Amino acid sequence: MTRGKGEPAPGTARWSDPAGPVVAVVVLAAEPPAARPPVESTRVGGRPLLDRTVRVLHAAGVRRVLVSAGRRGPDLVAGLVARHAPPAEPCPPPADLPPGRYLLVGAAAVFDAETVRDLATETGVRCTDATLAVVDADTAREVLAAGPADAALAGIAGLRLRPAAGFATTLVDDRDGRRVHRALWQRYGSKSTDGLVCRYLNRPLSRPVTLLLARTGVWPDLLSGVSFAVAVAGAAVIGFGGHWWTMLLGGVLVQAGNALDGVDGEVARIGLRTSRRGALLDTILDRYADLAIIAGLVLAAGGRPVDWAFGFAAAAGSLLVSYINVLAPGAPQRLLRRDVRLLLCAVAAAVSAPLAGLAVLAVLVNADAARVFAMVLRRAPGLR
Numbered sequence: 048m049t050r051g052k053g054e055p056a057p058g059t060a061r062w063s064d065p066a067g068p069v070v071a072v073v074v075l076a077a078e079p080p081a082a083r084p085p086v087e088s089t090r091v092g093g094r095p096l097l098d099r100t101v102r103v104l105h106a107a108g109v110r111r112v113l114v115s116a117g118r119r120g121p122d123l124v125a126g127l128v129a130r131h132a133p134p135a136e137p138c139p140p141p142a143d144l145p146p147g148r149y150l151l152v153g154a155a156a157v158f159d160a161e162t163v164r165d166l167a168t169e170t171g172v173r174c175t176d177a178t179l180a181v182v183d184a185d186t187a188r189e190v191l192a193a194g195p196a197d198a199a200l201a202g203i204a205g206l207r208l209r210p211a212a213g214f215a216t217t218l219v220d221d222r223d224g225r226r227v228h229r230a231l232w233q234r235y236g237s238k239s240t241d242g243l244v245c246r247y248l249n250r251p252l253s254r255p256v257t258l259l260l261a262r263t264g265v266w267p268d269l270l271s272g273v274s275f276a277v278a279v280a281g282a283a284v285i286g287f288g289g290h291w292w293t294m295l296l297g298g299v300l301v302q303a304g305n306a307l308d309g310v311d312g313e314v315a316r317i318g319l320r321t322s323r324r325g326a327l328l329d330t331i332l333d334r335y336a337d338l339a340i341i342a343g344l345v346l347a348a349g350g351r352p353v354d355w356a357f358g359f360a361a362a363a364g365s366l367l368v369s370y371i372n373v374l375a376p377g378a379p380q381r382l383l384r385r386d387v388r389l390l391l392c393a394v395a396a397a398v399s400a401p402l403a404g405l406a407v408l409a410v411l412v413n414a415d416a417a418r419v420f421a422m423v424l425r426r427a428p429g430l431r
């Protein structure tokens with residue numbers, strides 16, 4: 048394809064003029080492929096790709112999302128309108144597109160809001176990692192008239208290429224989902240705040256479970272309940288088992304619950320389904336599971352006064368270490384994060400040393416809490 052119609056002579060300002068908000072046009076095939084489901088219906092993170100695309104575009108601040116899909120358009124858009132607010136709209140015929148800036152989105156593009164925001168700062172730019180481009184109205188009309196954006200955009204000269212600022216890839220077809228979900232996990236599976244046990248032991252354990260569940264659309268809150276149930280089951284087996292092998296089994300269940308506790312967040316992030324409600328549920332269930340596990344160790348140790356004393360100290364310190372995260376989110380790095388505490392409890396149970404485990408946990412968590420509180424207090428402004 049020759050240079051875009053109306054393409055400015057090199058050096059003129061039009062391509063770089065970022066004036067005006069961008070309108071997104073999701074360019075789908077006018078006719079669905081005969082042999083396979085249309086790529087936009089492939090489930091990514093538990094929702095059809097077209098739904099994810101509309102959601103990400105709105106999350107990136109795009110004020111209008113149009114869907115160009117030939118005669119399929121009105122039906123597709125009707126479904127989107129029912130599931131999105133603000134909704135998507137059918138794209139008018141290319142010749143009727145008003146002047147302005149357009150973000151052209153390929154049917155198979157999988158991307159995040161960060162990539163959209165970065166691209167939308169300019170005009171005349173195309174993403175090298177997925178079919179995304181910001182062009183002016185003339186070029187948009189030309190691409191839409193030519194058919195699916197994937198091929199038409201590649202042929203337009205004069206577009207500056209730019210790697211994705213965030214996440215972006217192209218879903219080849221519905222068999223490519225595994226690769227895309229691995230890439231999404233790589234980007235969103237772990238958190239910057241993960242502790243050492245979490246990063247090097249728990250995330251590798253939770254990753255295959257998440258990759259199995261992320262495409263199903265399973266509710267993250269349900270997964271929070273499952274990891275809670277596994278941890279509490281471990282606590283019960285430890286507390287009431289009475290044999291070395293039940294202690295070992297209990298320890299394994301506690302560590303399994305520890306690792307599984309990352310699956311809910313991983314599935315939520317990959318599927319763009321994180322929620323404040325889910326975060327609260329996750330944290331509250333974790334606190335109860337922590338207390339249940341400590342109670343299980345106290346019962347396994349014999350339930351004597353000394354066992355309850357260490358259990359109380361371990362529980363109080365554990366709650367304080369977690370509470371610091373609420374009181375002072377930017378507090379210095381806490382060492383006895385939940386991933387470390389639960390691994391310590393699991394090992395104590397597995398080697399049938401519940402009292403020793405409680406004593407070590409009690410000393411470490413309270414020392415860590417005292418250390419971090421002292422640092423926070425030193426930084427806190429004095430009386431004014």
Ligand SMILES: Nc1ccn([C@@H]2O[C@H](COP(=O)(O)OP(=O)(O)O[C@@H]3[C@@H](O)[C@H](O)[C@@H](O)[C@H](O)[C@@H]3O)[C@@H](O)[C@H]2O)c(=O)n1
Nearest residue numbers: 245249267268305308309311312315321322325326385386
């Ligand atoms: N129903 C839900 C559950 C979670 N979210 C969102 O996810 C984060 C929680 O992220 P994640 O589950 O990845 O990690 P978490 O903070 O739970 O930390 C666990 C530790 O508890 C565990 O001990 C450790 O082993 C594990 O590896 C993790 O580090 C939540 O804040 C929400 O934003 C949601 O939306 N809905």
Ligand SMILES: O=P([O-])([O-])O[C@@H]1[C@@H](O)[C@H](O)[C@@H](O)[C@H](O)[C@@H]1O
Nearest residue numbers: 329330333368369372384385386
């Ligand atoms: O590691 P920690 O801070 O003691 O406890 C954590 C909480 O602070 C966090 O809010 C929650 O999402 C984690 O699942 C874990 O429960």
